[in-house]
Amino acid sequence: xxxxxxxxxxxxxxxxxxxxxxxxxxxxxxxxxxxxxxxxxxxxxxxxxxxxxxxxxxxxxxxxxxxxxxxxxxxxxxxxxxxxxxxxxxxxxxxxxxxxxxxxxxxxxxxxxxxxxxxxxxxxxxxxxxxxxxxxxxxxxxxxxxxxxxxxxxxxxxxxxxxxxxxxxxxxxxxxxxxxxxxxxxxxxxxxxxxxxxxxxxxxxxxxxxxxxxxxxxxxxxxxxxxxxxxxxxxxxxxxxxxxxxxxxxxxxxxxxxxxxxxxxxxxxxxxxxxxxxxxxxxxxxxxxxxxxxxxxxxxxxxxxxxxxxxxxxxxxxxxxxxxxxxxxxxxxxxxxxxxxxxxxxxxxxxxxxxxxxxxxxxxxxxxxxxxxxxxxxxxxxxxxxxxxxxxxxxxxxxxxxxxxxxxxxxxxxxxxxxxxxxxxxxxxxxxxxxxxxxxxxxxxxxxxxxxxxxxxxxxxxxxxxxxxxxxxxxxxxxxxxxxxxxxxxxxxxxxxxxxxxxxxxxxxxxxxxx
Numbered sequence: 001x002x003x004x005x006x007x008x009x010x011x012x013x014x015x016x017x018x019x020x021x022x023x024x025x026x027x028x029x030x031x032x033x034x035x036x037x038x039x040x041x042x043x044x045x046x047x048x049x050x051x052x053x054x055x056x057x058x059x060x061x062x063x064x065x066x067x068x069x070x071x072x073x074x075x076x077x078x079x080x081x082x083x084x085x086x087x088x089x090x091x092x093x094x095x096x097x098x099x100x101x102x103x104x105x106x107x108x109x110x111x112x113x114x115x116x117x118x119x120x121x122x123x124x125x126x127x128x129x130x131x132x133x134x135x136x137x138x139x140x141x142x143x144x145x146x147x148x149x150x151x152x153x154x155x156x157x158x159x160x161x162x163x164x165x166x167x168x169x170x171x172x173x174x175x176x177x178x179x180x181x182x183x184x185x186x187x188x189x190x191x192x193x194x195x196x197x198x199x200x201x202x203x204x205x206x207x208x209x210x211x212x213x214x215x216x217x218x219x220x221x222x223x224x225x226x227x228x229x230x231x232x233x234x235x236x237x238x239x240x241x242x243x244x245x246x247x248x249x250x251x252x253x254x255x256x257x258x259x260x261x262x263x264x265x266x267x268x269x270x271x272x273x274x275x276x277x278x279x280x281x282x283x284x285x286x287x288x289x290x291x292x293x294x295x296x297x298x299x300x301x302x303x304x305x306x307x308x309x310x311x312x313x314x315x316x317x318x319x320x321x322x323x324x325x326x327x328x329x330x331x332x333x334x335x336x337x338x339x340x341x342x343x344x345x346x347x348x349x350x351x352x353x354x355x356x357x358x359x360x361x362x363x364x365x366x367x368x369x370x371x372x373x374x375x376x377x378x379x380x381x382x383x384x385x386x387x388x389x390x391x392x393x394x395x396x397x398x399x400x401x402x403x404x405x406x407x408x409x410x411x412x413x414x415x416x417x418x419x420x421x422x423x424x425x426x427x428x429x430x431x432x433x434x435x436x437x438x439x440x441x442x443x444x445x446x447x448x449x450x451x452x453x454x455x456x457x458x459x460x461x462x463x464x465x466x467x468x469x470x471x472x473x474x475x476x477x478x479x480x481x482x483x484x485x486x487x488x489x490x491x492x493x494x495x496x497x498x499x500x501x502x503x504x505x506x507x508x509x510x511x512x513x514x515x
Contacts, residue, residue: 001278001290001355001427001453002213002410003328016228016407038478044304045297047467048149053296054288058458060287066454068287069281070325070332071102071253074471078279082299082322083258089303091260091320099337100325101216102253103128104283109223110244111197116236123223123246126181126198127213127328132221134195135242136169140234141188143175147202147227153177156184156198162191171193171241172232176201182214185222195243196222199230205429211452215329221245227507253282255324257332260302262318271349271478273314276325276409277335278355285454289461293358295322297470301477314481316349323409326355333409337416348383350480351413352489353422354473359448361441362425362465364392364472365402367410369421373401380419383487384476388423391475396470398438419487421476422467425462428452 053330057078061067064074075264111123114135142155154173155161172188174196181198188196200210210224221243233239258279277294285484302320305311311318323332337345353367366388368374369381376382387400392399402424404410410420436443450456480487488514 002142002329004098004118006187008171009394016154016413025289032110035414035481038482039312040308040458040473041301041478042307042471045300047463048469049300050293050296050466051461051463051471053299054292054461057292058286058297061186061281065227065283066277067283069104069283070255070328071100071250072104072283075255075280075324079258079322079324081218081500082279082295086260086302086320088320090262091302092263092308094259095258096257097107097254098324098331099252099254100328100331101128102216103328104248105246107246107250108431109221110240110242111223113233114240121225121229123207123225123234124209124211125247126185126211126222126224128182128217128249129185129214129222129245129247130217130219130249131245131247132195133244134169134171134221134241134302135180135240136171137235138171138173138236138239138241139165139193141172141174142200143173143234144177145202145231145234146346147175147177147206150206152199152205153201154179156187159190162187162193165192165194167359171243172196174198174301176206176210177246180215180498181212181422182216182218182224185214185218185220187261188222189218189220191322193220195220197230197241197243198222199225199233200227202227202231208428213329217249217251219252219464227247228434241301255332257324257336258322258401259336260320262306265348266317268315268316270347271486273316273318273350273352273373273477274321274413275318275477276321276323277351277353278332279322279454280324280349282327284452285450285456288457289358289360289448290356290451290456291326292424293356293461295356297354297357297466297473298322299438299458300470301474304474305481306476310478311481315484315486316481318477324411330409331353334412337412344415345418348413348418350380351410351418351420352384352473352476352480353408353410353420354428354469355408355422355424356448357423357425357469357473358461358462358463359427361434361445361447361449362462363431363441363447364393364397364399364468365424365426366399367421367424368371368403369419374403377404377414377421378417378419380487381414381421384421387476387479389422391439391472400438423472425465425469434488
């Protein structure tokens with residue numbers, strides 16, 4: 001799952017909690033559509049087979065500098081592995097290549113206060129930060145301390161916010177909020193500052209070390225820090241700091257998506273279900289939870305979908321997609337959607353997205369299609385959400401809605417008006433006491449303490465999460481692929497209309513319905 005691009009993007013919103021009520025046993029989709037029995041697929045999608053894929057991804061990372069990041073050899077090896085597995089399962093596989101602006105740290109960023117008191121400050125470079133080693137005087141830029149409403153702090157959002165930098169090295173100190181990080185950094189560079197620090201905004205959930213992406217390269221070092229450390233720097237008039245970042249940036253690095261379709265014709269070929277997970281990790285680690293877990297589930301569903309011969313009963317085609325460069329801003333999914341023709345886009349029935357479904361301190365988050373906890377997804381997203389909540393309710397498992405906040409590959413789909421849904425087990429957000437009561441685990445601890453770190457390895461997976469969310473993912477694919485009525489009961493209505501026409505004709509009134 002990518003870091004936030006926009007400084008208004010908060011940690012994952014959990015909102016109100018849904019406590020599963022008693023429901024009919026079995027894997028049945030309780031909605032307008034006739035129930036679909038997906039147990040054959042859910043039983044075939046096992047934790048053991050998903051772990052086999054995860055171990056293979058770990059081996060790939062071990063052989064490639066500890067990561068599987070897009071634009072680096074570990075990603076290419078991961079894509080080769082997934083493509084070969086899909087081909088063995090009978091799929092026609094396409095590698096959709098594209099170029100993107102690549103960035104990674106060549107050395108850990110450093111931030112030290114030099115005067116009036118020397119101290120080290122926890123920091124991280126933003127993606128697409130420039131390289132440099134700058135010692136200069138801090139200049140606070142439009143800070144709001146204490147903070148107001150989340151996202152309202154416009155620190156650094158206009159070039160006019162910056163006083164003249166002067167001839168001596170100067171470091172802009174900015175606060176998260178209102179506009180994206182890249183705008184703040186570019187404005188600081190345009191105003192003549194030699195480096196920039198962006199600290200967290202300060203509200204609940206916006207206090208920890210700030211990391212993220214600038215979206216595109218800047219020429220000065222840009223690092224993040226926590227709210228408390230940012231405030232401490234701001235409160236010392238004339239403080240000097242050292243900002244160090246060493247990064248590699250390539251504006252034309254190549255990577256790819258892996259797209260798999262079954263050959264042959266399927267009923268309702270104009271209703272394509274796109275099931276996706278991002279394949280890339282961050283450069284800092286192997287990405288076994290983020291997003292090896294989603295990759296393993298989607299790959300195993302694809303394999304068992306053919307092995308169980310359920311594909312022969314499909315009412316609509318299923319396309320399995322493994323996205324590249326998600327960690328750089330959803331670039332693979334964005335490229336895919338942007339390059340669809342209008343006719344192709346119109347044929348996409350739904351997008352299912354699975355990003356981080358094995359978090360150690362997991363929750364069962366379902367994307368909030370109906371908008372009960374925020375903005376609703378495009379029309380049809382509520383029905384997709386219900387597929388998941390009905391499934392979990394049938395197993396007496398609680399869920400919680402999670403907002404469509406643009407942090408994963410459903411983003412380009414919902415921006416194009418395509419209904420979407422999916423599952424998420426939590427990233428750097430902190431589990432609440434209420435969530436610990438519902439889901440188990442530990443309150444006050446991140447869902448995944450190894451998020452975007454080297455420790456996101458094969459030891460960073462909760463097999464119970466993989467079991468529960470993997471089965472729910474398989475169920476959702478089965479429902480959307482096999483349901484004769486679909487999400488909206490379209491085929492059922494068409495059948496009913498045909499019966500009415502036949503009955504009217506039998507009564508001798510058929511001519512009245514043809515004019």
